[in-house]
Amino acid sequence: xxxxxxxxxxxxxxxxxxxxxxxxxxxxxxxxxxxxxxxxxxxxxxxxxxxxxxxxxxxxxxxxxxxxxxxxxxxxxxxxxxxxxxxxxxxxxxxxxxxxxxxxxxxxxxxxxxxxxxxxxxxxxxxxxxxxxxxxxxxxxxxxxxxxxxxxxxxxxxxxxxxxxxxxxxxxxxxxxxxxxxxxxxxxxxxxxxxxxxxxxxxxxxxxxxxxxxxxxxxxxxxxxxxxxxxxxxxxxxxxxxxxxxxxxxxxxxxxxxxxxxxxxxxxxxxxxxxxxxxxxxxxxxxxxxxxxxxxxxxxxxxxxxxxxxxxxxxxxxxxxxxxxxxxxxxxxxxxxxxxxxxxxxxxxxxxxxxxxxxxxxxxxxxxxxxxxxxxxxxxxxxxxxxxxxxxxxxxxxxxxxxxxxxxxxxxxxxxxxxxxxxxxxxxxxxxxxxxxxxxxxxxxxxxxxxxxxxxxxxxxxxxxxxxxxxxxxxxxxxxxxxxxxxxxxxxxxxxxxxxxxxxxxx
DNA sequence: AACTGCGGGGTTT
DNA sequence: AAACCCCGCAGTT
Numbered sequence: 001x002x003x004x005x006x007x008x009x010x011x012x013x014x015x016x017x018x019x020x021x022x023x024x025x026x027x028x029x030x031x032x033x034x035x036x037x038x039x040x041x042x043x044x045x046x047x048x049x050x051x052x053x054x055x056x057x058x059x060x061x062x063x064x065x066x067x068x069x070x071x072x073x074x075x076x077x078x079x080x081x082x083x084x085x086x087x088x089x090x091x092x093x094x095x096x097x098x099x100x101x102x103x104x105x106x107x108x109x110x111x112x113x114x115x116x117x118x119x120x121x122x123x124x125x126x127x128x129x130x131x132x133x134x135x136x137x138x139x140x141x142x143x144x145x146x147x148x149x150x151x152x153x154x155x156x157x158x159x160x161x162x163x164x165x166x167x168x169x170x171x172x173x174x175x176x177x178x179x180x181x182x183x184x185x186x187x188x189x190x191x192x193x194x195x196x197x198x199x200x201x202x203x204x205x206x207x208x209x210x211x212x213x214x215x216x217x218x219x220x221x222x223x224x225x226x227x228x229x230x231x232x233x234x235x236x237x238x239x240x241x242x243x244x245x246x247x248x249x250x251x252x253x254x255x256x257x258x259x260x261x262x263x264x265x266x267x268x269x270x271x272x273x274x275x276x277x278x279x280x281x282x283x284x285x286x287x288x289x290x291x292x293x294x295x296x297x298x299x300x301x302x303x304x305x306x307x308x309x310x311x312x313x314x315x316x317x318x319x320x321x322x323x324x325x326x327x328x329x330x331x332x333x334x335x336x337x338x339x340x341x342x343x344x345x346x347x348x349x350x351x352x353x354x355x356x357x358x359x360x361x362x363x364x365x366x367x368x369x370x371x372x373x374x375x376x377x378x379x380x381x382x383x384x385x386x387x388x389x390x391x392x393x394x395x396x397x398x399x400x401x402x403x404x405x406x407x408x409x410x411x412x413x414x415x416x417x418x419x420x421x422x423x424x425x426x427x428x429x430x431x432x433x434x435x436x437x438x439x440x441x442x443x444x445x446x447x448x449x450x451x452x453x454x455x456x457x458x459x460x461x462x463x464x465x466x467x468x469x470x471x472x473x474x475x476x477x478x479x480x481x482x483x484x485x486x487x488x489x490x491x492x493x494x495x496x497x498x499x500x501x502x503x504x505x506x507x
Numbered sequence: 508a509a510c511t512g513c514g515g516g517g518t519t520t
Numbered sequence: 521a522a523a524c525c526c527c528g529c530a531g532t533t
Contacts, residue, residue, distance in 0.1 A: 059511085060511085060512090067510095067511090068510095068511060068512055068513080069524080069525075069526095070512095070513075070514060070515080070516095070524095070525085070526090070527095071522095071523085071524090072514075072515090072522095074513080074514085077511095077512070077513095079511095079512095080524090080525090104509070104510090105509075105510055105511075106508085106509050106510060106511090107526085107527080108508090108509085109508075109509055109510085112508095136523090136524065136525090137524095137525095139524095165510095
């Protein structure tokens with residue numbers, strides 16, 4: 001990726017890190033030479049400089065559920081992470097994944113959200129708070145200065161990624177379109193082509209169609225998981241519509257499967273059902289289908305869930321991986337690998353670390369979150385707990401290595417939006433692995449992605465996701481993906497190798 | 508209905 | 521003093 005780095009001079013995670021500035025500096029760098037591409041999933045102690053024209057930066061957007069936090073500084077906007085909402089029972093979705101909802105930003109809405117039941121097992125939903133910054137939520141700071149928007153993140157998210165805002169919005173809009181389509185005669189139009197697309201999954205990134213046509217999701221199972229999907233087939237249009245509405249009502253409460261890893265086949269080596277049942281995380285008393293189907297009337301969400309089941313199929317490899325992870329509870333190679341990765345990168349613990357330290361996925365600790373800070377985080381966190389310059393000093397060294405560390409972190413954890421997922425997905429496909437690890441909880445990619453040629457290349461070549469800087473089109477907007485950085489390749493490879501072995505063992 | 512930003516206010520270190 | 525958090529308000533989406 002070195003070449004890439006040069007190519008993408010304004011590569012996201014690089015320059016911002018290199019610059020010696022702190023969000024609290026009285027004077028920010030003037031006329032920055034480089035600007036970073038918008039990073040939707042900043043993680044770790046990173047800093048970026050965006051162009052003042054960058055809309056997402058202007059909106060202070062983030063894939064993480066960040067809420068405004070008053071820092072009593074009118075010039076610096078501070079936001080803290082709300083974490084992620086999961087099933088209190090840590091139930092496994094049809095595809096083995098876990099529910100990872102985006103916490104509502106509004107307190108009121110969040111409370112309301114938490115009162116809802118898990119669409120899968122009806123257990124309570126649980127909000128996993130973010131404690132990635134010295135036990136406190138990860139904080140993001142935004143500062144507009146001149147023609148640049150400075151961004152600084154502090155802390156390493158120690159929880160899965162929730163559905164991103166963009167995903168939520170995209171899904172909602174898709175649902176709306178879907179709803180609209182139901183009113184139209186065309187809705188009856190033949191969808192074979194689309195269905196085929198989904199099934200094929202060759203077009204890993206052709207998820208949108210599915211989204212727009214919930215019914216199609218139901219079809220997807222056909223290819224792999226007949227059970228969950230079945231119900232939908234029987235849906236009268238009216239029902240389907242209803243379900244769609246419910247889904248919409250659920251608003252982003254459900255992590256759209258399609259948003260995760262589009263290619264189910266990869267992550268579902270075994271028949272969904274058996275797999276699911278066998279999974280340790282499976283807490284349901286009975287088969288999904290019967291339960292869900294029957295109860296359709298009992299709980300509003302059930303209806304949604306019918307769809308979800310189908311939808312979730314595509315969901316993630318992450319879940320699959322988790323499961324495998326769980327099975328091998330000891331995770332011999334797992335943690336070590338992660339830990340190793342973290343070594344020497346004290347400042348940039350990407351999601352790797354977060355994932356590694358994630359007790360949340362342990363069946364035995366359902367949804368319980370360890371308040372324990374990430375292993376490597378503490379030192380840093382103790383130092384960097386505020387926006388003070390003092391902390392910055394400690395931080396700097398790593399910054400210098402930003403290309404290596406940050407890239408690794410960001411590329412793996414979050415700087416990418418779809419690229420990340422996409423890439424990861426790809427990776428998984430090729431390796432049939434837990435790319436999910438890096439992906440952590442992020443169900444991102446989902447909409448029709450415009451995969452750069454190199455991305456595909458990567459897909460087969462594997463190595464580096466970072467290489468691709470795919471952008472997805474959401475309406476008129478285009479999401480920039482954090483470019484990967486040089487050195488990431490190496491780090492990534494190193495980290496991955498362990499997984500390979502692990503994975504193979506597991507499967 | 509939610510999101511978002513602002514700002515008052517309280518607590519802790 | 522500097523962080524943190526909570527809460528409510530008001531404008532926007």
